Amino acid sequence: MLDKRTPLPVDEAIARCMAHTQSAPIITVPLADSLNFYTAEDTIATYDIPMFNKSPYDGYAVRSADTAGASGDNRISFRMIDHIGAGAVSREALQQNEAVRIMTGAPIPQGADAVVMLEQTVETAEGFTLRKSFSPGENISVQGEECRQGELVLSAGTLITPGVQAVLATFSYSMVNVRKKPDVALISTGTELTSIDEPLLPGKIRNSNGPMIAGQLADLGIKPTIYQVTADDYEHLLAIMREALQSHDIIITTGGVSVGDYDYMPKIYNALKADILFNKVAMRPGSVTTVAALGSQLLFGLSGNPSACYTGFELFAKPVIKKMIGASQCYAPIIEVKLTEDFLKANPFTRFIRAELDLINRTVRPAGFNKSNAVIAIARSNSMIMLPGGTRGFKSGDRVKVIITRLTDVTTW
C-alpha cells in the first residue's frame, strides 16, 4: 500500500499492469464463434496448399511434350478424353495428343503437365487445336506452392479475423483453441449518477461512464456484469466490491479514486488488502487512475470524469485484457503527424487529448472541448494526441505523437 501518491510515468504504469497480468486459460470454441478471439497456439498447416496440382483456369490439361512445334501454320490437334469440373477427379491417364477438359480448381489428370486456357484453343469435333507450345508445369497451381504441410502459418496470439477463419477452415480446424475472455465486473460509483431510465433530479447527471466502458469491453468481446449505480457509501461499496470479487477476474470502477471527502476507493483497496500498483500517474486527464491487484485479480479504479475514464481504460485496462486473452500485440499504434490547431496549455504531466486524426493527410486536431469532464470529444475522436510532460503547449504545424484508437472510414473511394 502506497501511503503518499507519487506520480508514476505512464509507460511505467502500463508496465506494472502488464507485469501483473496472467494469461487466461485456454478454451475451445467452434470456428464459427472464434471471431475476435486470439489463437492460443501456433496454427500449423495440416496439409500442403494447394493439396494437389490443380488447374488455375478453365481449359484443357495436356502433356506439354505434345504441344512442341505448334504454331499458327502448324496447329496441333488434341482429342478430348474426359471432362472434369472442380471437385471431380479424372480416371483417365493421358496418352499422346489426348486432353482432359478441366475447370478451375480441378486436379490435373495423370500424365498431364500443362493447362491450355479455353481462349487459346479452337474447338473441333473431337476436341481442339492449339497454335502455341507449352512448357512443363505451365498454367498449373502446384501442390504446396502456397504452403507446405507442417509449416507455421500463423503464430499463437493472432487476432482471429475473417481471413484467419478462412485459413482455419482450409486446414480443417473446426474447433479453435483460444483464451477465455475474462469475467469483468463494472461498477459506476457516484451519488450524482442517475441511470438512464430514472428522472434526472437537480445536481444529478446521467451515468455515461458505465455505458462507455461497457462499450469498450464489448469491443473486446466482453459483456461485463454491471452492478447498480451506487451512492458514495463506503460500507455499501465495499460490500459490492467483495461480492464482485467472488466471481470476476477484473473489477472496473469509475469514480471515487481521488482525494475528495466521498472518494472511498482508496479506503476500500486498503480494506481489501489489495496491492496498489499505482494510485497516481503523471498524466492528464486521469492522474488519479488507480490499479490494484488481489492475487491474479486486477482492480481498475478509473476516474469519474468521462475523458479521464476513457483514457484510463484505453491505456491500462485494454492492453491488460488483450494480454490476458493471448494477443501477441496489445498496444494501439502510435504515429507522428502534424497538428493543425494550436494547443497552448502547458503540460506538467503527459497530456492525452481526444482527437480527430486524418490518416490520409497525416494531420490531427483536438476533437473539440477537451477538459477532463468532456464527453462529446470522446465520441468525435478516433485517436488521442499524446503531448510529453514538461512542455509549454504546441502550435499548429508542430509534429505530435498520436495513439490511433479507431480506423475511421471515409466518404469517397
Add this chain to the structure above:
Amino acid sequence: MLDKRTPLPVDEAIARCMAHTQSAPIITVPLADSLNFYTAEDTIATYDIPMFNKSPYDGYAVRSADTAGASGDNRISFRMIDHIGAGAVSREALQQNEAVRIMTGAPIPQGADAVVMLEQTVETAEGFTLRKSFSPGENISVQGEECRQGELVLSAGTLITPGVQAVLATFSYSMVNVRKKPDVALISTGTELTSIDEPLLPGKIRNSNGPMIAGQLADLGIKPTIYQVTADDYEHLLAIMREALQSHDIIITTGGVSVGDYDYMPKIYNALKADILFNKVAMRPGSVTTVAALGSQLLFGLSGNPSACYTGFELFAKPVIKKMIGASQCYAPIIEVKLTEDFLKANPFTRFIRAELDLINRTVRPAGFNKSNAVIAIARSNSMIMLPGGTRGFKSGDRVKVIITRLTDVTTW
C-alpha cells in the same frame, strides 16, 4: 442483361453498386445494444453540458469578492456553512465570508462564484483561511461550456462507438434510432467444397470462403443465413437462390460466376431476370465479380478464389452494406506509403494485393504468396496494395496506394 463481358473500372463498379443501394428502414434499439450501428438521425443536445455550474475540484465554493486583498500577510478567513458532494445540492445561499465545502461535480451553491481548491486552504476550527484572491468564475465548470441545448452533437450516420454511447447516455437517449441490418443469405457454391465436419475426399477442398464471408459480415454486425454448400447443379442452385430471395435483402454467392462449364451463376441471374450491374471488373483478382439487382435486392456474385472473394466483398459488398445501415462514411481509407518489396507483375487491370502495412513506418509489402486462390495472405494482411492498371510492376522504394482494412496493434507501447 449484358451479353458481352465488358470490364468496368473498379470505381465505376463501386459507384454502380452504391447507386442501387437504398437505406434500410429505421428501427429503435436500446442504448446498450446500439454499439456498431450507425445513428439514423442527428444527435441533438437535450440540455446544456454541463447542466449546471459545477465544481471541477474538491474545495470550497466562495464569493470571489470576499477574497479580494488576500495575501500571505493577509490571510482571509471563511466559515464553512455546508458540505456537499457530487449529486447533492446545497440549500444555503452564501453570505459574506461564508463558504461551502464542495466536491468535484457538485453544483455551485447560490451566491458563490469561485472555487478554492483544498490545497490552497489552511483548515481552521470554523472553516479555512486562504492567501490569494480569486476572480469571478475562477475554477468553475460553467453550464453549457461543453455544449448548448439544441446544438448538433453528432450527425446522422455516425458509427456508434463506446464514446458515442457515452454521449447518448449523457443526453438521456435510452433508445436509439438506427437502421436495421440487412438480412443476408450466404451461399457457397462449388462441387469441390467440403464442409469442415465432413471427410476431405480426393479433389475436394474445404469451404473457406463461407466462414470468411460470414466473418466479414459478423464484423458489420450481421449474422447471415448460411445455405448448405451446394454442388454445381443449375436447378438446385436456382431453387436455393429463389428461396433465399424470399426473405433476404442481399444474396452473397461465392463461386460459379466465371465462364467455366459449371459456372451457373450467369444463367441463374438470367433466369431470375436480375439486372446485371456488371459482370466483369477491370481488376485482379476477381475480374469476374458480378453484381446484380432485383428491385431493391442485391446479388453479389463473388469469385470462388479466396483472395478474389475477399477482395470483392471488401470493395463492393462492404460499402453497400454500410450505406444501407446508414453510415455517412462507407469506404476504407486509402493512403500512400513506400513499398518495401519488388512486385514486378505487370498490371493490365488494377491489381489488389493483400498486404502488411506498417502504419508507423509507412511501409507496405505483399503478405506472402498472393495469387487469386491464396488464403494465408488474407489472414496475414491488414491492407491491400492497389496498383493501377496499365503498369509494368513496382519496385521496392516506389510509393503505392494502400487500402487500410484493419488497424493492427503493436507489441510495444
